[in-house]
Amino acid sequence: MPFFSSRSITYSPAYTIVPTYECFNRCTYCNFRTDPGNDSWMSLSTAKNIFKRLQNQNVCEILILSGEVHPNSSRREKWFNLIYDLCELALSMGFLPHTNAGHLSFEEMQKLKKVNVSMGLMLEQITPYLLQTVHKHAPSKNPELRLQQLQWAGELKIPFTTGLLLGIGETEQDSWDTLTAISQLHQNYQHIQEVILQPHSPGTQQSFDAEPFNPHQLPEVIAKAREILPEDIKIQIPPNLVKDKQWLLACIEAGARDLGGISPIDEVNPDYPHIQENELREMLHPRGWDLVPRLPVYPQFDGWLSGDLEIGVKRWREEFGILLFPN
Numbered sequence: 001m002p003f004f005s006s007r008s009i010t011y012s013p014a015y016t017i018v019p020t021y022e023c024f025n026r027c028t029y030c031n032f033r034t035d036p037g038n039d040s041w042m043s044l045s046t047a048k049n050i051f052k053r054l055q056n057q058n059v060c061e062i063l064i065l066s067g068e069v070h071p072n073s074s075r076r077e078k079w080f081n082l083i084y085d086l087c088e089l090a091l092s093m094g095f096l097p098h099t100n101a102g103h104l105s106f107e108e109m110q111k112l113k114k115v116n117v118s119m120g121l122m123l124e125q126i127t128p129y130l131l132q133t134v135h136k137h138a139p140s141k142n143p144e145l146r147l148q149q150l151q152w153a154g155e156l157k158i159p160f161t162t163g164l165l166l167g168i169g170e171t172e173q174d175s176w177d178t179l180t181a182i183s184q185l186h187q188n189y190q191h192i193q194e195v196i197l198q199p200h201s202p203g204t205q206q207s208f209d210a211e212p213f214n215p216h217q218l219p220e221v222i223a224k225a226r227e228i229l230p231e232d233i234k235i236q237i238p239p240n241l242v243k244d245k246q247w248l249l250a251c252i253e254a255g256a257r258d259l260g261g262i263s264p265i266d267e268v269n270p271d272y273p274h275i276q277e278n279e280l281r282e283m284l285h286p287r288g289w290d291l292v293p294r295l296p297v298y299p300q301f302d303g304w305l306s307g308d309l310e311i312g313v314k315r316w317r318e319e320f321g322i323l324l325f326p327n
């Protein structure tokens with residue numbers, strides 16, 4: 001896109017909806033989940049009211065972020081259909097859906113591709129060691145399942161976002177191995193659009209008793225990730241988890257170029273409110289960085305979309321061009 005330059009830092013004007021907080025996994029660092037059966041699921045009419053309110057507010061991406069219902073549960077189909085219907089509704093009301101609903105089957109991904117411009121799943125860390133610790137009661141965090149899902153995304157030509165969670169008991173080498181695995185998958189399928197580097201940031205609901213990932217180490221990790229990952233994969237950092245302005249700027253100098261979805265609440269880290277657009281712009285501008293909105297799908301993947309997804313993306317590309325170049 002002509003309006004992006006080498007000094008552009010992107011973000012996605014987004015809103016997160018949560019079909020359900022219930023999750024059969026129990027990652028010990030989780031600040032999101034409730035026990036199965038303890039959460040009423042979002043209804044389509046509630047979602048419709050939210051979407052109506054968001055229209056004409058320049059919100060482009062609807063991030064559908066869900067806890068997981070067990071693949072063998074009799075409620076799995078109902079859960080999946082709700083996610084599909086929420087995506088379809090968001091799309092029909094002019095938004096661009098991006099779903100991250102944890103581990104999905106090939107068939108589920110194939111169906112969701114029809115109503116999502118891109119999808120996501122954090123790889124987190126590929127070391128199996130974490131299955132004995134933070135993921136001891138989280139079967140869908142098995143790294144083999146996650147790698148398989150990233151491969152399926154490539155086979156299905158789904159533009160994909162993944163990432164690492166840093167500071168959950170991994171070694172430095174584990175992180176480099178995880179980045180290498182992402183890089184290899186991308187070389188086979190060319191489908192990874194961005195990699196999130198998310199520092200563990202303790203919240204009030206988690207049982208995992210560990211220090212936050214040291215934000216001072218993040219620029220170093222970003223620089224190494226930049227060496228390992230192919231150039232066409234963008235590195236994303238969540239600015240609300242790197243609160244200090246100097247360290248945020250250091251992360252950008254080290255190679256981070258995207259700040260992810262900026263919405264009223266960070267559902268995964270509810271104790272860390274998002275920094276809003278104007279504040280970010282004020283931080284970046286004096287150092288010569290421009291903050292520019294982007295879509296949840298990167299331009300090189302537009303040719304993978306068809307039908308309503310293609311029409312919606314085309315409309316938003318024009319809209320963002322107008323926002324960036326007002327008369």
Ligand code: SF4
Nearest residue numbers: 023025026027030033
């Ligand atoms: S981190 Fe995700 S998968 Fe793990 S318990 Fe929380 S919602 Fe479930």
